[in-house]
Amino acid sequence: MKSLWGKIPEQIPRLSVLLVILVVLFIVVRSRLVPPDFGKYGHYRASAVDEIISQEIRYAGHEVCAECHDDVVGAKKAGYHKNVACEVCHGPAVAHTEDPGSVELRAPRARRYCPLCHEYRPSRPTGFPQIVSNSHNPMKPCITCHDPHDPKPPVTPKECHACHGAIARTKSLSHHVYVPCTRCHETPDEHKVRPRIVVASKPKTREFCGECHAKDAPSEKSIPRVDLATHGERYVCWQCHYPHLPEAR
Amino acid sequence: MMESLKDKSKNSVARRNFIKKLTFFCTSLLIPSFVNSREKSEKAKKWVLTNGYSPAEHYWGMGVAINKCIGCGRCVDACKRENNVPREPFFFKTWVERYRIFKDSETIVDSPNGAINGFEYPRVEKKAIIRSFFVPKLCNQCNNPPCVQVCPVGATFKAEDGVVLVDSNYCIGCGYCIQACPYGARYLHPVTQTADKCTFCYHRITNKMIPACVEVCPTQARIFGEIKKKASPLVRFMRMNKIGILKPSLNTEPKVYYANLDMEVK
Numbered sequence: 001m002k003s004l005w006g007k008i009p010e011q012i013p014r015l016s017v018l019l020v021i022l023v024v025l026f027i028v029v030r031s032r033l034v035p036p037d038f039g040k041y042g043h044y045r046a047s048a049v050d051e052i053i054s055q056e057i058r059y060a061g062h063e064v065c066a067e068c069h070d071d072v073v074g075a076k077k078a079g080y081h082k083n084v085a086c087e088v089c090h091g092p093a094v095a096h097t098e099d100p101g102s103v104e105l106r107a108p109r110a111r112r113y114c115p116l117c118h119e120y121r122p123s124r125p126t127g128f129p130q131i132v133s134n135s136h137n138p139m140k141p142c143i144t145c146h147d148p149h150d151p152k153p154p155v156t157p158k159e160c161h162a163c164h165g166a167i168a169r170t171k172s173l174s175h176h177v178y179v180p181c182t183r184c185h186e187t188p189d190e191h192k193v194r195p196r197i198v199v200a201s202k203p204k205t206r207e208f209c210g211e212c213h214a215k216d217a218p219s220e221k222s223i224p225r226v227d228l229a230t231h232g233e234r235y236v237c238w239q240c241h242y243p244h245l246p247e248a249r
Numbered sequence: 250m251m252e253s254l255k256d257k258s259k260n261s262v263a264r265r266n267f268i269k270k271l272t273f274f275c276t277s278l279l280i281p282s283f284v285n286s287r288e289k290s291e292k293a294k295k296w297v298l299t300n301g302y303s304p305a306e307h308y309w310g311m312g313v314a315i316n317k318c319i320g321c322g323r324c325v326d327a328c329k330r331e332n333n334v335p336r337e338p339f340f341f342k343t344w345v346e347r348y349r350i351f352k353d354s355e356t357i358v359d360s361p362n363g364a365i366n367g368f369e370y371p372r373v374e375k376k377a378i379i380r381s382f383f384v385p386k387l388c389n390q391c392n393n394p395p396c397v398q399v400c401p402v403g404a405t406f407k408a409e410d411g412v413v414l415v416d417s418n419y420c421i422g423c424g425y426c427i428q429a430c431p432y433g434a435r436y437l438h439p440v441t442q443t444a445d446k447c448t449f450c451y452h453r454i455t456n457k458m459i460p461a462c463v464e465v466c467p468t469q470a471r472i473f474g475e476i477k478k479k480a481s482p483l484v485r486f487m488r489m490n491k492i493g494i495l496k497p498s499l500n501t502e503p504k505v506y507y508a509n510l511d512m513e514v515k
Contacts, residue, residue: 035419041293044406048416050299055452058331059461084467088323092330116367117321117467123347123368123381124319128468 058092061085065093068100072149079150080129089113089148114142120166127196132165156192163195167244174245184208184243209237293409302455304409309449310476310504311463312486313385315511317470320345320383322364324462324471329365331450331461338362340436342447343387343462348513350380356513384514385470387462388413388434388447389495389503396426396435405444411476411504412451417443431499449473476504 040046062085066073069086076082087093090105108114111133120130137145145154153162160181161168171177181187190198203209210228212219232240242248294305328343329336344363350356353376361368364383394413397405404420407413420443427435427444435446450460454473458464463473474483486508493510494503507514 038403039289041289041296041409042406043403045403045416045419046296048406048419049304049408049414051416051418052414052448053298053300053302053452053455055332057453057456057458059327059453059458059464061458061464081467083469085465087327088465088467092327116323117319119367121320121368121370122374122378123349123383125316125382128319 056094058094059087060093060097062087064097076149079152081149081151109141109143111139111141114146114148129163130165160187171244175247176244203238206236209243213237296409298455300455307410307454308475308477309410309412309454310390310474310483310506311387311449311460312472312474312483312490312492312506312508314470314472314486314490314508315382315384315514316509317468318345318383318385319468319470320347320364320368321467322367323465323467324385325363325365327461327465328447331453332448334445335439340439340445342434342445343385346384346386348380348382348384348511349374349378350511350513351376352379358513380511382511384507385462386432386434387505388430388449389432389501389505390447390449392502392504393500395429395431395499395501399425399429401425408451412449412454413446414448414451415444415446417441417445420444431496431501432503 035045035047037046038044065086073086076084076086089108093105095103096105115131115133118130120132124130142148146152157163164181184203186201188198188200191200206228207214211217212223213226214228215225217223217225237243295303296305297303322345325341325344328334328341332342334340334342341363344360346358346360347364347368348356348358355376368383390411390413392407392411394405394407397407397413400406401423402419402421404416405413405426406416417438422437422442422444424437424444427437430446435444437443438445450458450462453460459473460471463471472482472486474481474486476483478484483506487506490508492506492508493514494506495510496503496515
């Protein structure tokens with residue numbers, strides 16, 4: 001009877017030695033190559049997080065400015081730019097807060113800066129104040145008329161189209177061109193000063209349009225008439241007809 | 250004949266025993282790794298960074314109100330300044346897209362230079378537009394991030410507070426994660442040749458500040474905050490708005506929430 005050792009084929013012990021060497025080599029190489037803190041909390045280097053948070057901070061945040069510039073910050077608080085952080089226009093401020101004497105911040109005075117936000121762009125939400133800079137006092141820097149810390153129109157606008165330009169241009173092409181805005185919208189004088197807080201009214205009922213367009217309305221004969229009782233009775237007029245360009249299809 | 254049958258049955262019992270023991274043995278091999286991973290997550294809960302911030306106590310997200318974005322590109326500019334992103338085009342941690350949806354339902358999406366200088370418009374649009382709006386984009390900080398799954402070396406990972414980070418000293422620049430990101434939020438940094446992306450300004454939020462893009466947004470189109478705490482501007486934002494996420498079918502579970510998301514936005 002052969003011993004157990006003798007029963008094992010010759011190639012097995014030889015290959016096992018090779019296998020053990022390979023395994024040891026793998027363990028040694030792996031322990032050398034993998035950083036010691038890899039896998040401490042998960043499948044990553046734990047010290048990487050500390051490296052990432054050591055990145056330099058450049059934007060100081062809106063609270064810091066008031067410590068020295070409380071007058072400007074105070075003026076800004078009451079105006080339309082109250083939610084626009086100082087660093088939007090003046091740039092990253094950490095360097096300036098650390099050494100106010102030698103690091104000065106930029107103050108964009110050129111005319112091309114303000115239109116970044118306020119140029120008329122059809123994709124912008126309605127109601128956001130916009131201008132067409134080509135026709136809005138060309139060549140004049142914005143800051144000659146508007147204080148950027150408390151921006152408001154330098155003079156109270158007299159005409160609606162000063163702010164509602166897109167609507168005014170549309171209406172000028174329509175049959176409603178000679179209908180004054182105030183025929184349909186009640187505009188308190190306060191609206192011109194505080195447009196967001198005191199808003200102009202809008203017509204609410206079908207009968208309002210009927211004052212001109214109903215069958216028996218006491219208006220000029222050339223105005224198109226509809227029978228309010230049968231014409232689209234489940235809708236209000238402006239669901240189908242855009243009042244500023246009623247002939248549009 | 251009988252003998253051989255007996256042998257067979259004997260053999261089969263031995264084989265069954267062998268398989269049983271093998272299964273027990275293999276399962277017992279898994280115990281250390283199971284215990285280890287539980288231990289790790291316990292340890293991670295107590296983890297405090299060098300600046301005193303403990304990641305496990307937070308869970309960050311961002312809200313974007315599409316109807317408030319004016320496409321001024323101040324967020325893109327601030328992001329590049331704060332994070333030292335190369336100024337030339339094609340390298341963005343955040344960018345703003347313009348959507349123009351025409352009446353024939355053709356949709357044009359563009360983002361010239363990431364909108365860092367705003368947008369130019371044709372004097373006359375060649376077709377009538379039915380809807381148009383801006384969509385700020387950034388890394389969605391997925392809860393189930395495909396970029397982390399594909400990283401061959403463990404250089405990108407989800408931190409305890411849910412933010413997906415890149416270890417630029419460990420990244421080998423293979424670009425797998427850039428391919429894997431369904432939102433195109435990653436780029437290869439031209440100088441370091443490593444993957445880079447939005448980190449929610451991790452160096453700021455761990456120091457009780459908000460990300461630079463949120464800081465400078467003039468219309469508050471971006472809201473940043475905790476997802477799981479009650480006193481959080483983001484939770485209020487999610488309560489007050491109809492919320493959508495990008496590519497929900499991919500199950501990446503993004504943590505950037507869009508209010509008033511149009512169906513054309515992908």
